[in-house]
Amino acid sequence: MYQIVGSFKSYLSVLGYSGGTQRSLPACIRDFLAYGQYSSVQAIGPADISMFYEWLHERPLKRGAGTLSEMMIGHYVYALKVFFNWQLESGCILINPLSGLKFTRPVIGYRVPLTLAEVQTLFDAAATLREHAMLHLFYSCGLRRSEAVRLRLSDVHFRGQLLYVRSGKGARRRVIPLPVRVAFSLEQYVLQERGRYWHSGPSFMLNNAGRAMCGDSYAKLLKSLLRKADMRMEISPHYLRHSIATHLLQGGMSMEYVRDFLGHKCLESTQIYARPGAHQIRQL
Template identity: 30%
Template sequence: MASFDGENVSPQLVDIAQGWLDHLAVEKGASANTVSNYRRDLQRYIKWLSAAGVSSLKEVNAQHLEAYVADLRRGFEGQKALSKASTSRALIVARGLHKFALFEGVIDVDVAAEVAPPTPAKHLPDSLSIEEVTRLIDSVPTGDVATAVDIRDKALLEMLYGTGARISEVLDLAVDDVADSPEILTVTGKGSKQRLVPLGSHARGAIEEYLVRARPQLSRGKTPALFLNTLGKPLSRQSAWAVIQQAVQRANLTKKVSPHTLRHSFATHLLQGGADVRTVQELLGHSSVTTTQIYTHVTAESLRQVWRVAHPRA
């Protein structure tokens, strides 16, 4: 992990930042990836405060936070300017540090609480059409010509789209989670929260074939992980990304496709098919329905596009 060390960096700031990261990892169950991202933003904030002559969070006022946001937007000390979304994330991390410091009694007043992040531009998540998802999955070789890796890749794609789970949630699955071909899958999401997700017939069939024909060839008997690489180790996020990119090329898709694109497509197609937002919220594991409601904008835009083409007075 990146270090907080640096020239003229305040030890007091480093201590409270490290304390918060430890709290996130141990008490809140944050993933290693989340902690790493927070560490990067905290390092930037601490260096900025130290450069401003601040050695303790007690010395920070709202003007400091506002100046920090302004510097993030225009760039400082050789760092490129951040987008509104990235700046908002960086400020949220800084505010989290102050909130933790208040809880720990390090500061008496949380001056960061009232500093609002810049409003990010609305961005509709990318998604594929049903036909494009079908092309993507069907691009993987099947039948007698399919290798163990092909069978694994098809199972991975079917699982991602069929459940709408995050890539980390799918890669965290163990063989025992799917060994009995369950119609309902238990998925462990952010903060170690578990939720139930239906496992459709296509995904179940692909997983069954993978367990029978492919995983025994890949396994070295050392890990219970469901998805394995050719060395018998758990499949990494980078390798899963590569699986999708290879399928994109074979399917001749021109859109940018990531694991999250399949998650977005899952949600969009459910809403287009008549599912209510609350149900989709539960399936995605969103803590707030507000996060899920962005997909209603996607389906509304699809309706507008059809209307523009089909209506004589559009």
């Protein structure tokens, strides 16, 4: 039975899921199989999944005291949905055991976006072309961290003012139009700063050593920029993506356009950014 976990990981890889997802979802399925000791996938029914779901609420943490958070339990449910959808599509099972089951949606705390003034403060503090490029990728283009890591030189067309996300979340692709100033800023980074490392591979963004920027590199670069801007807050690159989504919606952009801009599969994911009114956004 555990061989199927490896096959599931390969399936996620083919679909273009991020490396983190390729590790976390199979780990959830491995826990599920270990809990039930099932003889085959075909032997798993709705009652088995319900029992596992109830057990997750009681299962102690592997490290430290306490039990799993609602978000983590929701992650297990998501893993089960992806896994059994794959089994159904592959013809390994005839009926999805999750059909008809309802789970409590985890309560997600709302992340307060940056204000327009705070975003401008970050851009004003950016002293290098790479810092400007980083802000544009996450704010102006609304990229996920994994999408920025995978971005290649060939994915950005300066004259055409287009940025191609070849493999977004769930292997979804999209094209992001670039305003003139954004296309110019990204091109200047490539020509002037990145140009010193032309033989360092296809990655769009490089670190000081000329190697491809990883997720942690982006986080450290943003943290350094926050210090220079004297902004005493702990934010990740995703905050910039969150902020542009909120600003577009507050500016009157349609929910459907923002959904396509962000690469969301459904409007429900985009609606998270539309919760606060303009008067609720934190001001300086």
